[in-house]
Structures are given as C-alpha cells and as structure tokens.
Amino acid sequence: MSLLMLFRRRDSAPVARERLQVLLAHERAMTGGTDLISVLQEEILAVIGKHVTLDRDKVQIKLDRGDPVSTLEIDVEVPSLLRAAAFGSG
C-alpha cells in the first residue's frame, strides 16, 4: 500500500507537464484574439435567442478544454408552450 503510494507520488511531474501543455495551448490561442469555444458559445446562444426567449439562468454551459478535443455542452431549457406550438404547426 505504502509502496503504491510512493510510486504514485513519483508520477506527479508528468501530470503537471501534461496539464500545463493543454492549458497553455488554450491560453495562447485566447491571447491571440479569438477563443473559438467562447465565440461558439455566444453565437449559438444568440441563434437560439432569435427563436426562443432565453432565460440565461436556465441555460447550463459545460466546457471542457482538452487535447485533442474540447467539448462545449449547452443545455437550454425551452418553454413548453413553444414546444406545444411547434408540435401543433408540425
């Protein structure tokens, strides 16, 4: 048990290295002017906002900046009234 913990401790530097590489890749892109993920987030919400009254408190955004892929999860609560209207017309 203690041996295993010792072994784990020894491995912390490679973790630090990898975390830094991923983080800095994103931060450098940001200071370059555009943060694609943030731009996407704003534009997607704007498009939805055109058709639905968006309650910003009911929008959940999860972001995971990773390597090689980042994920952006946008969870929008659409009022049921609109959904009924959409079904009715469709």
Add this chain to the structure above:
Amino acid sequence: MAQVVVVTSGKGGVGKTTSTAALGAALAQGGESVVVVDFDVGLRNLDLVMGAERRVVFDLINVVQGDAKLPQALIRDKRLENLALLPASQTRDKEALTPEGVERIIGELRDKFDWIICDSPAGIERGATMAMRHADAAVVVTNAEVSSVRDSDRIIGLLDSKTAKAENGQKMPKHLLLTRYDATRAARGEMLKTEDVLEILSIPLLGIIPESQEVLRASNLGSPVTLSNPASAPARAYAEAAKRLKGEQIQISIPAAQRTSFIGKLFGRRAVA
C-alpha cells in the same frame, strides 16, 4: 551600448529580486558598470537584499516626478564601486510611474551604465509593464512548478506585445532562468524537469539555480549571493548566467541529483558547526 534587462516572472516569490541582485553583482564582479533598478513601487525589497536599506534617501518616483536628480537617488554599492542601486518608493503607488518619466530615466541610465537591470514587481499591472517597457532583453524567472510556468507563459506573451521593442516590430530576446531547482526531486519525477519547462515555454535557457540555503543566508546578510559566498552552487550558477547574458557561450551545467544533495549536506554541516 548599454543593455536594459528586465527580470520578470508574473508570479511572486520565485526569485526575481534575488536574481536581480545576484546577476547585477555578478556582472559588476566581471568589471561591467551596473545599476539595479527596483520597479516594485510600494513593496520595495531590492534595497534590503542589496544591504542598502539604511541608505535610501530618494527613489525612482522622486526622480520620475522631478523631485530629485538621478545622481542623488543612485546608491553606490559599498563592496563594488561599479554597482549601483536605484530604489523604489515605499510610500507611493504604482500609478506614479508615468511612461514618459520611466522612458526619460532609462535614457539617463543608459548614458551612465553598461547594464541596467530592472527588477519587476509580480503581477501584470502597471509596475510590471513599466519595468519591461524599455528592455532590450528579458530574464524570465521560473520555478519548476505549474503556477509559475503558467504565469511565465503569460509574461512571455506580454514581452512580445506590450514592450517598446515589440511595438516597433522587433523581437524581444528572452532568457529562462530556472530557480529553486531541486535536481533530486526532478530525477524522482516529483518536480518538472528542466527539459519539460523548456519545451513548454520554448525560450532559451540562461541558467539553472539550484535550491540552496545559501540564497536565504545571502538575503539575511543583505548581500547578493555571488558576493556573500562566491564558491557556493547558486553563486556559481548566477555567475555563469551573467556571462551567458553577456553573450559568452558556456555549457549549462545541469546540477546532478546526487551531487546537489551531497553539497547540500556539506553546507548543512558547515552551518551547524
């Protein structure tokens, strides 16, 4: 041609002031005329590390605002006649540093000295940007630790965009000074290795300063480590870094894990005795 060098890091506590004092003294020991300038307005400490805290009369802000002439504010080192200190103000705030005033003073210092070493405050606010503003080269002080490396990366970005040199479309030469390095821990995989930090920040290495009790001892005594104990491992590393700063090609000695701990033990015993 005078060289203006900013010693910067973003993060606090990584060894900017210690490195400014040691590099400045090492250059002076090599015969260059040097001034070390404290830009940490409000939290000055270079005077203390240099052992000149009781001799401060006027400071950088007094000169910026025209209340004192530059020669009145410069403090000559008692050990090295070709080393001087321009202290920061302890009472004023960083807003008193005007771009015009700083430019004028750097210009005056260029006429008097071969080397102007600017000790930057931590952070990325006015004090830090003023310290790097007129630099010809930068020494980025970094510890092999995640937050320090991240902040150094940020500072490198600022050096490449917010300095006079960058705005004129010129390249800012940047040098990495890895401080408080513990080769034993790096070898065990507990600390980022030199290669890791170099690969991540991708700027050339100026030197590796081993973690050592001699650094604290030097600041206790108010003496740059290259003067307090020139034979010690950190002093030798700083002396070599200073030579590289002058453009000399010297092989970088990466402190061997085994040897550092042996030397460490040796110093430990001597301190007890």
